[in-house]
Amino acid sequence: xxxxxxxxxxxxxxxxxxxxxxxxxxxxxxxxxxxxxxxxxxxxxxxxxxxxxxxxxxxxxxxxxxxxxxxxxxxxxxxxxxxxxxxxxxxxxxxxxxxxxxxxxxxxxxxxxxxxxxxxxxxxxxxxxxxxxxxxxxxxxxxxxxxxxxxxxxxxxxxxxxxxxxxxxxxxxxxxxxxxxxxxxxxxxxxxxxxxxxxxxxxxxxxxxxxxxxxxxxxxxxxxxxxxxxxxxxxxxxxxxxxxxxxxxxxxxxxxxxxxxxxxxxxxxxxxxxxxxxxxxxxxxxxxxxxxxxxxxxxxxxxxxxxxxxxxxxxxxxxxxxxxxxxxxxxxxxxxxxxxxxxxxxxxxxxxxxxxxxxxxxxxxxxxxxxxxxxxxxxxxxxxxxxxxxxxxxxxxxxxxxxxxxxxxxxxxxxxxxxxxxxxxxxxxxxxxxxxxxxxxxxxxxxxxxxxxxxxxxxxxxxxxxxxxxxxxxxxxxxxxxxxxxxxxxxxxxxxxxxxxxxxxxxxxxxxxxxxxxx
Amino acid sequence: xxxxxxxxxxxxxxxxxxxxxxxxxxxxxxxxxxxxxxxxxxxxxxxxxxxxxxxxxxxxxxxxxxxxxxxxxxxxxxxxxxxxxxxxxxxxxxxxxxxxxxxxxxxxxxxxxxxxxxxxxxxxxxxxxxxxxxxxxxxxxxxxxxxxxxxxxxxxxxxxxxxxxxxxxxxxxxxxxxxxxxxxxxxxxxxxxxxxxxxxxxxxxxxxxxxxxxxxxxxxxxxxxxxxxxxxxxxxxxxxxxxxxxxxxxxxxxxxxxxxxxxxxxxxxxxxxxxxxxxxxxxxxxxxxxxxxxxxxxxxxxxxxxxxxxxxxxxxxxxxxxxxxxxxxxxxxxxxxxxxxxxxxxxxxxxxxxxxxxxxxxxxxxxxxxxxxxxxxxxxxxxxxxxxxxxxxxxxxxxxxxxxxxxxxxxxxxxxxxxxxxxxxxxxxxxxxxxxxxxxxxxxxxxxxxxxxxxxxxxxxxxx
Numbered sequence: 002x003x004x005x006x007x008x009x010x011x012x013x014x015x016x017x018x019x020x021x022x023x024x025x026x027x028x029x030x031x032x033x034x035x036x037x038x039x040x041x042x043x044x045x046x047x048x049x050x051x052x053x054x055x056x057x058x059x060x061x062x063x064x065x066x067x068x069x070x071x072x073x074x075x076x077x078x079x080x081x082x083x084x085x086x087x088x089x090x091x092x093x094x095x096x097x098x099x100x101x102x103x104x105x106x107x108x109x110x111x112x113x114x115x116x117x118x119x120x121x122x123x124x125x126x127x128x129x130x131x132x133x134x135x136x137x138x139x140x141x142x143x144x145x146x147x148x149x150x151x152x153x154x155x156x157x158x159x160x161x162x163x164x165x166x167x168x169x170x171x172x173x174x175x176x177x178x179x180x181x182x183x184x185x186x187x188x189x190x191x192x193x194x195x196x197x198x199x200x201x202x203x204x205x206x207x208x209x210x211x212x213x214x215x216x217x218x219x220x221x222x223x224x225x226x227x228x229x230x231x232x233x234x235x236x237x238x239x240x241x242x243x244x245x246x247x248x249x250x251x252x253x254x255x256x257x258x259x260x261x262x263x264x265x266x267x268x269x270x271x272x273x274x275x276x277x278x279x280x281x282x283x284x285x286x287x288x289x290x291x292x293x294x295x296x297x298x299x300x301x302x303x304x305x306x307x308x309x310x311x312x313x314x315x316x317x318x319x320x321x322x323x324x325x326x327x328x329x330x331x332x333x334x335x336x337x338x339x340x341x342x343x344x345x346x347x348x349x350x351x352x353x354x355x356x357x358x359x360x361x362x363x364x365x366x367x368x369x370x371x372x373x374x375x376x377x378x379x380x381x382x383x384x385x386x387x388x389x390x391x392x393x394x395x396x397x398x399x400x401x402x403x404x405x406x407x408x409x410x411x412x413x414x415x416x417x418x419x420x421x422x423x424x425x426x427x428x429x430x431x432x433x434x435x436x437x438x439x440x441x442x443x444x445x446x447x448x449x450x451x452x453x454x455x456x457x458x459x460x461x462x463x464x465x466x467x468x469x470x471x472x473x474x475x476x477x478x479x480x481x482x483x484x485x486x487x488x489x490x491x492x493x494x495x496x497x498x499x500x501x502x503x504x505x506x507x508x509x510x511x512x513x514x515x516x517x518x519x520x
Numbered sequence: 521x522x523x524x525x526x527x528x529x530x531x532x533x534x535x536x537x538x539x540x541x542x543x544x545x546x547x548x549x550x551x552x553x554x555x556x557x558x559x560x561x562x563x564x565x566x567x568x569x570x571x572x573x574x575x576x577x578x579x580x581x582x583x584x585x586x587x588x589x590x591x592x593x594x595x596x597x598x599x600x601x602x603x604x605x606x607x608x609x610x611x612x613x614x615x616x617x618x619x620x621x622x623x624x625x626x627x628x629x630x631x632x633x634x635x636x637x638x639x640x641x642x643x644x645x646x647x648x649x650x651x652x653x654x655x656x657x658x659x660x661x662x663x664x665x666x667x668x669x670x671x672x673x674x675x676x677x678x679x680x681x682x683x684x685x686x687x688x689x690x691x692x693x694x695x696x697x698x699x700x701x702x703x704x705x706x707x708x709x710x711x712x713x714x715x716x717x718x719x720x721x722x723x724x725x726x727x728x729x730x731x732x733x734x735x736x737x738x739x740x741x742x743x744x745x746x747x748x749x750x751x752x753x754x755x756x757x758x759x760x761x762x763x764x765x766x767x768x769x770x771x772x773x774x775x776x777x778x779x780x781x782x783x784x785x786x787x788x789x790x791x792x793x794x795x796x797x798x799x800x801x802x803x804x805x806x807x808x809x810x811x812x813x814x815x816x817x818x819x820x821x822x823x824x825x826x827x828x829x830x831x832x833x834x835x836x837x838x839x840x841x842x843x844x845x846x847x848x849x850x851x852x853x854x855x856x857x858x859x860x861x862x863x864x865x866x867x868x869x870x871x872x873x874x875x876x877x878x879x880x881x882x883x884x885x886x887x888x889x890x891x892x893x894x895x896x897x898x899x900x901x902x903x904x905x906x907x908x909x910x911x912x913x914x915x916x917x918x919x920x921x922x923x924x925x926x927x928x929x930x931x932x933x934x935x936x937x938x939x940x941x942x943x944x945x946x947x948x949x950x951x952x953x954x955x956x957x958x959x960x961x962x963x964x965x966x967x968x969x970x971x972x973x974x975x976x977x978x979x980x981x982x983x984x
Binding site: 036038039078079082083086087088089091106108110131132134135138139142146147149150151152153154254255256258288289290291299300301302303304305306319322323340341342343347351390391393394395396397398400401404405406407482484485487488489 | 584585587588619627631632634635636637638639640642655656657678679680683684685686687688690691692693694695697698699700701730733734801803804805836837838843846847848850853875905906907909910911912913914916917919920921922923924
C-alpha cells in the first residue's frame with residue numbers, strides 16, 4: 002500500500018508544482034529533548050531557487066540572506082547584533098532548489114530573550130538598501146569569480162547541474178546567474194518575501210529543550226504570515242541521447258575535475274530508494290574507502306583523492322563526511338564524482354623521461370573506468386555477500402546522519418517533504434525487508450550508462466586533447482609512472498587494457514571557456 | 521552570528537591552514553575565577569583518564585548518545601615533526617599509508633570491518649598531530665579497538681602500495697591547490713618561517729609531494745619513530761562505560777612497545793622586519809592578510825585567552841571595525857582573525873576580503889589602526905564581559921554529539937598530552953582584564969613580527 006501511495010506522491014511532484022497539497026496553516030514538527038542545553042528552530046519554506054522569477058535568478062537566495070542579515074521593526078541590524086552578542090545565538094538561512102530554511106539555535110537560558118528577535122526577523126524584517134547592496138555585491142562576486150576560482154570540484158558539480166537541467170528552473174545555481182543577480186533590486190526582494198514566504202508553504206520544526214508554551218506561541222505568531230503565491234517549479238528531465246560532455250577550460254588548473262550524471266525517477270519518497278541506496282553505497286559511498294569506484298580508481302591505481310557515486314543531491318561534499326538535511330528535492334539524478342585527476346602537463350613534469358610525450362592526462366581513463374563499473378553493476382547486479390554486508394553497514398551508518406538535535410530536526414522536516422513521518426527511522430525497517438532481488442531490480446530500473454551528461458573542469462592545455470579523445474572514442478591507456486606500473490598485479494594490467502578500449506556512448510563534446518559559464 | 525555567506529568566507533578565506541583542518545574552537549567559562557579553583561569546569565562532562573604502563577593515555581567521556589560511540593586515536597606527530605629536509609608533507613602522507621593494512625587485516629578486510637561496524641571513519645593531519653577517528657555502533661566497540669590496535673602496532677604495507685598511495689596524495693594537493701587561499705597559506709608560512717618546520721603547510725612543499733613515491737625506507741623509519749604508545753592517546757566518547765574502555769585498551773594496546781625518538785625541532789629566531797608575499801590574479805576577490813607571530817599554546821598563561829578575546833571583540837559583526845568596513849563603507853566583504861593554538865609559536869592571522877583592489881592599503885591601515893588603539897585604550901568592561909559570555913555559550917552550544925565532543929577534547933590532547941588542559945585553559949579566560957588585552961596587543965602586534973600576504977590584480981600587493 003505504501004508503495005502505491007509513495008508513487009502517487011512522486012507522480013504528483015514530477016508533473017507539476019508541489020504546492021497543490023498544502024494545508025492553509027503551517028505544518029509543525031516537534032522533537033522535545035528535555036536533557037538538551039539548547040533549542041533549535043527550523044522554518045522551512047517550500048520555495049527555493051526554482052521559485053526565482055525568470056530573469057531574477059538568485060532572488061530567493063538574496064531574500065533569505067537579507068532576512069537574517071538585517072534588523073527587525075523593533076531593532077536595527079546593529080542594535081540586534083549588540084543585543085545578541087553575549088548569547089552567541091546562531092541563525093542563518095540556506096536556499097536549495099525547492100526549499101529555503103531558516104535555522105535558529107540558542108541556549109535554553111535565552112529562550113525568552115531571543116524569541117522576539119526570531120519573531121521579528123521572520124514577520125517584520127527590515128530590508129535596508131545598505132544591507133541589500135552589500136549582500137548583492139557578495140552574491141554577484143560569488144557567481145562571477147569565486148565559484149570559478151576556489152574549488153574545481155564544486156565548479157564541475159554546479160556546471161553539471163547547469164547541463165542536466167538546462168532550460169528549466171533548476172538550471173541556475175541557488176545563488177543565481179550573473180545577469181540574474183545584477184538585475185535584482187531591493188523592491189524585488191520585498192515583493193518576493195511577501196510572495197514566496199507564506200504560512201501555507203511553511204513547515205515549522207522545533208527541537209531541544211523548550212516549553213510547550215514556546216511552541217504554541219511560535220505557531221500562533223507565524224499564522225500572521227501571508228499566503229504565498231510563488232511556487233517552486235520542479236522539472237521533469239529526460240536523459241540525453243548518448244553521453245554529452247562539456248569541458249570547461251580554465252588557466253592554471255592542476256587537474257581535471259569530473260562530474261557525470263543522469264536523471265532518475267526516484268526519491269526518498271519511494272521504497273525503491275532504500276534498495277538503490279544499497280547499490281549506491283556498494284558502488285561509491287561518499288568519502289568512504291569501501292566503494293568500488295574508490296577501490297579501483299584511488300586505492301589500486303592511485304589516480305586521485307577519491308571517487309564516489311550519488312542518487313540524490315549531496316550538499317557540500319568536499320567538506321561534509323555525512324549527508325546534511327535541508328536540501329530535499331523532487332527532481333533527482335544519479336551522479337559520479339571523480340575528484341581531480343592528473344593532467345598531461347603535470348605528469349610530463351613529474352616523469353619527463355617516462356611520460357614526456359603524453360598529450361592527455363588521466364581523465365578519459367578514469368571516466369571510462371567509472372562508467373564501466375556502473376555498467377557492470379547494471380548488467381550483473383550485486384552478489385549476495387556484497388548485498389548483505391552493505392545492508393548491515395547502512396543499517397548502522399544512517400544512524401549517524403542525525404547525531405545532533407539540529408540534524409535530527411532537519412531530517413524530520415525532510416521526511417515531511419517526502420511524505421514520510423520519520424525517514425531515518427523508517428529506513429531501518431526498509432533495509433530489514435530488502436532482498437538482493439529488490440536491489441538488483443532497482444539497479445536495472447534506475448541506472449544505465451548509455452545516456453548521461455559529463456562535465457570536466459580542466460586546464461586550457463588539456464581541454465582540446467581531452468575533447469578529441471572523447472569525441473573520437475580513441476583508446477586511452479592509463480599512463481602510470483614506472484614506480485607504480487612495476488608492481489601492478491596482472492589482473493589490474495589486464496583490466497587496464499579493457500578500460501582503455503571501453504567505448505563510451507559519447508555523442509556530443511563541447512569545450513567551453515570558463516568566462517562563459519553561469520552567465 | 522553565523523550567516524551563510526560569512527560562513528563560506530570564513531571557511532575559505534579567514535583561517536590559516538592549521539585551523540582549517542582543526543576543530544571548532546572551544547571557549548571559556550565566564551564565571552570560573554581561577555585555573556586552580558574548585559569552580560565548575562568549562563567542559564561539562566567528567567573526563568576519565570588512565571595511563572597504560574607503556575605510556576599510552578586512555579581517555580573516556582561517557583555521553584548520552586544511545587548506541588553510538590566515537591573512537592579517536594590522537595598521535596602527537598604532525599608536519600611540525602618533519603625535521604629532515606626533503607620530507608615535508610610526510611606526516612600527512614603517512615596518515616594515508618595507515619589505511620594500507622596489516623597481516624591480520626588487509627586493507628580489504630579492514631574495510632569490511634568498518635562496514636560491519638557501520639562506522640564513519642577517517643583521519644586528518646595538521647601541524648602538530650594526526651588524528652584517526654571512527655564513529656559507529658557502540659556495541660561494536662571491541663571490534664573498533666581491535667582493528668585500530670592492530671594497525672597501530674602491526675602496520676604492514678608493500679612497497680608498491682606505498683608508491684601507489686603517493687598518487688592519491690598528489691591528487692589531494694591538486695584538489696586543494698585549486699583555491700588561491702590555499703596557495704596564499706603556503707606562501708605566508710614559507711615567508712614567515714625560515715628555520716622552524718612550520719615554514720611549510722601540512723600538505724608539504726610540492727617538490728616533496730612529487731618525490732614521495734621514492735621514500736619507502738623513510739616511511740618505515742617514520743612509523744617506528746612516531747607510532748608509539750607515548751605519542752598516542754585513545755579517546756572514546758559516547759554510549760560506553762569507562763571500565764569497559766580501560767579493559768579493552770589493556771587487552772589490545774598494553775603489549776605495544778614504547779619508543780625512544782624525540783624530534784629535534786629548531787626554534788625560529790626572532791623576526792626583525794615585516795615580510796611580504798603576493799599572488800597576482802585579476803579574477804579573484806582581492807585579499808589582505810596580516811599574520812603576526814603569536815605565542816605557543818600554554819594552559820598556564822593568559823596570552824592566548826587574551827588574544828582570543830581580543831580578536832573576537834575586534835572582528836565580531838557588531839564591532840566598530842566590522843560595522844565601518846563591512847556594513848557602512850562596504851569596502852570589505854569579510855574581515856576576521858584569530859590566534860592559532862599550536863605547540864610552538866605560530867601565527868595570529870587576520871584576513872580581509874576587499875571589494876576593490878584600490879582599497880587594499882586602506883583596509884590594511886584600518887586594521888592596523890584598530891590594533892594600535894587596543895594598545896593604548898583599555899577595552900570597555902561590559903564589552904569584555906559580553907565577549908566572555910559569547911565565547912562560553914558558543915563553546916557549550918557546540919557540544920552536541922560524541923564526535924564533536926571528541927574533536928574538542930582532542931585539541932587539548934595534542935597540544936599538551938592532557939585533556940584537562942581544556943579546563944585549565946578556559947579557567948584563565950575569566951582572569952583576563954582590560955590590562956591583559958592591552959599587554960597582549962603590545963606584545964604581539966608589532967610591525968617587525970608581521971608577514972603580509974595579498975591577492976590582487978597587480979604585480980605586487982602594494983600595501984607596504
